[in-house]
Amino acid sequence: xxxxxxxASEADFVARLRAxxxxxxxxxxxxxxxxxxxxxxxxxRSDDDAxxxxxxAFISAFRxxxxxxxxxxxxxxxxRIVVNAALMKLRTRARRPEVSIDELLPKFHEDGQHxxxxxxxxxxxxxxxxxxxxTRILVREQIDRLPADYRTVLMLRDIEGLDTxxxxxxxxxxxxxxxxxxxxxxxxxxxxxxxxxxxxxxL
Amino acid sequence: xxxRECTDFLIDYLNGDLPPAQQRIFEGHLELCPPxxxxxxxxxxxxxLCESAREEPPEPLPDAMIAAILAARGVKSKVD
Numbered sequence: 001x002x003x004x005x006x007x008a009s010e011a012d013f014v015a016r017l018r019a020x021x022x023x024x025x026x027x028x029x030x031x032x033x034x035x036x037x038x039x040x041x042x043x044x045r046s047d048d049d050a051x052x053x054x055x056x057a058f059i060s061a062f063r064x065x066x067x068x069x070x071x072x073x074x075x076x077x078x079x080r081i082v083v084n085a086a087l088m089k090l091r092t093r094a095r096r097p098e099v100s101i102d103e104l105l106p107k108f109h110e111d112g113q114h115x116x117x118x119x120x121x122x123x124x125x126x127x128x129x130x131x132x133x134x135t136r137i138l139v140r141e142q143i144d145r146l147p148a149d150y151r152t153v154l155m156l157r158d159i160e161g162l163d164t165x166x167x168x169x170x171x172x173x174x175x176x177x178x179x180x181x182x183x184x185x186x187x188x189x190x191x192x193x194x195x196x197x198x199x200x201x202x203l
Numbered sequence: 204x205x206x207r208e209c210t211d212f213l214i215d216y217l218n219g220d221l222p223p224a225q226q227r228i229f230e231g232h233l234e235l236c237p238p239x240x241x242x243x244x245x246x247x248x249x250x251x252l253c254e255s256a257r258e259e260p261p262e263p264l265p266d267a268m269i270a271a272i273l274a275a276r277g278v279k280s281k282v283d
Contacts, residue, residue, distance in 0.1 A: 022273075029272050033264030051268060058272045106242070112205025118242040127248055132255060139256040158253040183214040190249040197248065 010074055017065050029058060032075060036082040043086040043155055045144065053089050057082035083160060087170055090152065098147045104188035121197040142192040150185035157182050204232040209239045213246050 016024035036057060040050035061081050068077055107115040121127070127135075143151055143159075156167045157178075168178035204212075209232050215221045216229055233240050 025276060026269070026273060029264065029269050033269060033272070034261035037264055037268075038259060038261040054264070054268070055272055055275065059275055062276050106210055108205075108207040108210075112207040114206045114238050114242070117238050118245060120241050121245045121248050124248065124251065127251065132258070135252065136256045136259065139252045143253075143256070154253070158250060159257050161257070179214065183211075186214070186246060186249055187210070189253075190246055193249060193252065194245065197245070197252075 011070060014065070014068060014070060014074065025062070028074075032078050033058070035075070036078060039079060039082050039160065040086045042140075042159060043083065043152075044089060049089050049093075050086070053085040054082060056088075057085040060085065079160070080162075080166070083156065083162070084170060087152070090148070095148055099145065101147050101150055101184055101188055104146070104191045105184060106187060106191070119194065120199045121194075122199050126199075127197070138196060139193070142189060142196075145192055146185055146188055150181060150188060153178060153181045154185040154189060158186070204228050206232075206236060206239050206242075209233070209236070210242065213243060216243075217247065217250075 013024060013027075017028065033054060036054050037050055040053040040057075041047065044050045044053060057078070061078055064081075068074070106118075109115055122130075143154060146154065153167060153171065156162045156170065157164065162170070164175050164178050164182070167182075168175040171178060173181070209229060212221060212225070212229050216226065221229060233243065
């Protein structure tokens with residue numbers, strides 16, 4: 001019941017936007033802008049670029065509101081638009097020198113066995129008990145050390161929660177290539193987190 | 204299956220995308236290989252840590268930005 005009311009009120013809201021209702025536009029920017037800015041900041045790591053991406057995203061959304069079909073939630077639709085705006089900004093930026101992904105992937109002997117025996121990490125309960133803000137910062141810092149292409153795919157899938165198909169479309173690669181890149185990004189992130197997460201060591 | 208192949212299959216295994224025969228071989232390797240089991244647990248923990256990095260209450264958009272965005276819309280509609 002609640003859901004259909006929600007859907008109905010969202011449909012009314014979209015109708016107000018299409019009709020050019022200024023109050024509805026102001027409400028849209030106020031209610032969705034903060035979340036969109038958080039997304040852009042996560043992807044771009046620069047407040048100025050993030051603010052530009054959000055502004056560009058809203059302008060694109062205002063232009064496209066007539067083609068919004070209502071199949072998706074308005075918030076989901078705006079999330080895609082701001083992710084896309086942030087990716088376009090990322091592409092235009094000079095790349096920082098970065099570590100090769102191969103250095104971060106696990107190493108194997110010729111017979112396929114691990115070169116370094118994986119160390120045990122803290123238990124799920126211990127990980128959950130870590131101070132959340134501190135852990136969040138640590139994880140973000142390590143994600144930022146990934147080579148750019150790998151960082152982006154991991155951000156889109158594992159932080160922004162897009163599915164493989166959407167991620168592949170945004171990156172202009174096949175879903176299989178996106179999956180392989182994501183897997184390598186996770187392996188590399190695991191390597192970067194390893195010294196911080198080992199059971200017998202402290203941060 | 205060796206450890207390298209086991210590592211290659213982790214993503215499909217955790218997504219539940221491995222065909223049954225391959226899943227049996229994968230799980231058979233894990234039973235015999237504590238290092239791969241440890242590695243799987245840390246890969247899983249990496250995903251959990253990413254989830255925790257996602258949880259962040261958004262801050263409201265600064266008023267100046269809201270004004271700039273709405274002004275840009277005004278300019279746009281006048282041009283239209």
